[in-house]
Amino acid sequence: MKLLNLDHVAIAVHDLDSAVDDYRRRYRAAPMYREVVEDQGVEEAMIPMGGSFVQLLSALRPDTPVGRFLERRGEGLHHVAYTVVDIEAALAHLKEKGARLVDETPRTGGRGTRIAFVHPKGGNQTLIELVEYGYGQRR
Ligand code: CO
Numbered sequence: 001m002k003l004l005n006l007d008h009v010a011i012a013v014h015d016l017d018s019a020v021d022d023y024r025r026r027y028r029a030a031p032m033y034r035e036v037v038e039d040q041g042v043e044e045a046m047i048p049m050g051g052s053f054v055q056l057l058s059a060l061r062p063d064t065p066v067g068r069f070l071e072r073r074g075e076g077l078h079h080v081a082y083t084v085v086d087i088e089a090a091l092a093h094l095k096e097k098g099a100r101l102v103d104e105t106p107r108t109g110g111r112g113t114r115i116a117f118v119h120p121k122g123g124n125q126t127l128i129e130l131v132e133y134g135y136g137q138r139r
Helices: 016-027 065-073 087-096
Strands: 003-012 033-037 042-049 052-059 076-084 114-118 128-132
Touching: 003 065, 003 128, 016 042, 016 052, 052 065, 065 076, 076 087, 087 114, 087 128
Parallel strands: 003 052, 076 128
Antiparallel strands: 003 076, 033 042, 042 052, 114 128
């Protein structure tokens, strides 16, 4: 398995509009796009930072993973995402190495990507997302 890039750092926020505004005013950084990902129960704003993104992440409903995270822990760092070439191979490798997988098989992420999460327990208490871009996309 080879990690290609830091794809994004995701920050959970209560109010996406106000978080986007703060980034615009404080850092002069604006989202490239926003997207609702129903499958994950989130709306995300992707702010380009060099070759990576900051992903501001809000919950569509309280009864979603990010909704529960916000309820339990408040706003803050939610996960770190790495780009991989072959997500199935990466998951098989991680499983063999004893990592606890949240997703045994990939699911659909934003921008037509395939993604999978690796559990924070036994992984430095940090939720990791693997991202595989399809052919013809930016990576
Ligand atoms: Co993410």
